[in-house]
Amino acid sequence: MNYLLSIFIDFFANFGIPKEVVYIIFPIIPFCIVAAALILVVLVLVLVERKILALFTQRKGPNRVGFCGILQTVADAVKLLCKENIEPNVTDRILFSLAPIIAFVPVMVCWGIIPFSSEFDFISISVSSLLFAVIAVIPVIGVILAGYSSNNKYSLIGSVRSAVQVISYELPIMFVILSVSILASSLNIKDIILSQTSMYQVCGWYIFPCFLGFVILFVSSLAELNRCPFDLPEAESELVAGYNTEYSGMRFALFFLGEYAMLFVSSAFITALFFGGFLSPFGFYISEKIFNNNVLAQIGIYFEQAFWFFIKSFLIVFLIMWVRAVLPRLKSSDLLKFSWRILLPLSILNFIYICLFKYIVMIGGLK
Amino acid sequence: MTNLFKTMEINVGPQHPSTHGVLRLILELDGEIIKSCKPVVGYLHRGIEKMAENRSYLQYLPIVDRIDYLGGFFNSYAYCDCIEHLAEIDVPDKAKYIRVLCMELNRIASHLLWLGTFMLDLGASSPLFYCFRDRERILHIFEALTGQRMMYNYFTFGGVRFDIPSDIIDKISVFIEDMPECINDYENIITDNPIFVSRCKSKGILTKKNALQYSITGPNLRASGVNLDFRKSNPYLVYDRLNFDVSSDISGDAFSRYKVRIFELHSSLKIVEQCISFIKNSSDEFLNKSVKPVMLNIDNAEYTSSVESPRGLMSCTVMAGGKNPYRVKWRTGSYYAVQVLPELLINAELADLMAIFGSLDVILPEVDK
């Protein structure tokens, strides 16, 4: 980041703009990049999801707008933005408009925490993994507010379900994050990724010592994301559309955007913790070989790291969509039982096991 | 303090994604627990019984397909059977077999649609598409045979409208060859799924006593331990000449209703196979040419037919009154299945509503008539 910042300062110094101003405006530029990338990713993601579901159900999926339907989500987005913003009379006006924003903004922040390459993390603090876990829960407040303020019984039930779900699945997530950070001896996501570097290529990834942790985090993420089979808050067959029943147009689009963005961000987080994040699976970078270690190689590596990160994250996303194509929905009481009776004990066991593992590795000096 | 223990009244339907039409359920919820339920029907009332009184017997025939639009053949057979009894019209054997063939294929189509929407209610979206894919093949066969996908108007007094062409017979043979494998696929994706089992096992238990009290018939009754199938107990058409099994289960929960229906898919395929082999070998004149249905004039008489439709006993009562029916009364399976719903839903969770209601296979046009 400092590297980028120095380039940035130099660039503006050419125009006679003082350093202090550059320090202030510097975060705006990456934010715009992040926002644009996020929306782009969501557009792709929605299309990918529809195509994958179509694949699983032997259909074609969207195939009219653009080549093979690649512009379908763009058309959908334009439609959503042009739609009338219907607001029922009896809503709590302020909360009703605030809820989609609260549900969406934290996702952007989470997105900023994820380091997409070794130099490209915007919010780099020492406890970034904990920060991620904390901020990732905030959208639920938006969901609860949405359910409460729409003055609709279906929305209310949906939002209460969502709250219950997040509370019960937050604990296993925390335990998994802690066990991974014990393995990496750090709470910073970038450090966690870098500590997965190993001379045996992929063998350094934490999926191998901590497979159970991966499963727990994957399942809990499904619950946090309200994805099938934990999509109770918006179970369309029970609650019409759950917490966003009364929303339309732009506000609905924000919920929708937030949900899909969070889907990708969570996958990225899982990738960072267990699949070596931006590390190449071959143990070396291809651009390193191509450009023979000149200046281009350094930039090439950044892009390649981002490429690996996206590829791995999309594989996780594919896994999540696969689950959606196959499984029916859980019941809310089963969901709670599953969390408190199975996932939480398992995650504690996993934590203890990881502690012992780390201790033995340290004593043996294996790493 | 009193507010804390207040229950919430929630209106499910009439425009709700999973009420299969326009049923309205007034639920009283305590948290997620259903404390009481009141079904309100009548949003799709088209006055089908009143329509009969202003029409001749033949004019009424196309209308009856609309009663249960997923099982059009059953409706028209129930009505034709009445008129044939009242006017003493004989039906040739081949026409009987064609009728059975159509009805059993229709039963498969109806059960497939039920399976798909049931799984959709439970949150699994893929089975719906698989089921619709196979149902589409049946509808294509029906379209080639009758010209219509759902409102067939194919049966007529004294037989069927036209003979079944041999290429359609071939299509059906191919279909029934492929189908068992598809059903096994569904079972693989559904029956062994722990989430599905946990949502359906011991949910919405309909006891034998209650089932009889509420006059439940068809697969729902058989799942409750009463082995009553009107194809076996009061055989009509050629069912007494056909070899097929009827499945029943004792537990009476949503899962056993599912299992009974899956079994019915297999037994219907078996019946279709036997019908095809008969139709291929027969050279009968298929329709009694002497019948002129337009001229029908029946003196005061009454007859009630009983047909085992996909959703239970379907009877049509025709009280003849000269040139047009004096009164026609329909009895349909879903009508009584809706009535038993409050009994099954008490103290169930809101999420169970879909498993229980879906497993009863209720079709609303059949209830409202």
Place this chain on the structure above:
Amino acid sequence: MINTDLLKEYFPDVLVYDYYIFVEKNIVDVISFLKTKNYVDFDVLSQIIAADCTDFVQLTYRLYSTENNEFLNVVTKVKDEAASVTHLYKSAHFDECEIHDLFGINFVGNEKLERLYMPEDWDGHPLLKSYDQTDERLEWNNDQSL
């Protein structure tokens, strides 16, 4: 087939003809007798068929026995008021509501009796022969100005 003699013993003025039993009064007693005390238990009330015979309404209770697989029709005539059989067969509730709705028969003993299909404030009972079919509410509204 039912035991006609036993039935005659209890209810002398009952007419039995094939699968039809014609009852003038005490219909609930007859049905309750058929349900429990006969050779054959008629454990299912398949349906109640009502027909408007201009000066009275004919009710046919269609019973079914799951043991012997046979139907039995119990026919009675009513005017405006009939006794409810919901305490014998719970399935009768919808049937009675329907007949109440479409024929205007009041079933005494059914506390939850209400209109099933038609709106609460609907005038008249559609399946009666005397029902006015020129009611403007029945006509499709072609008024384009709406």
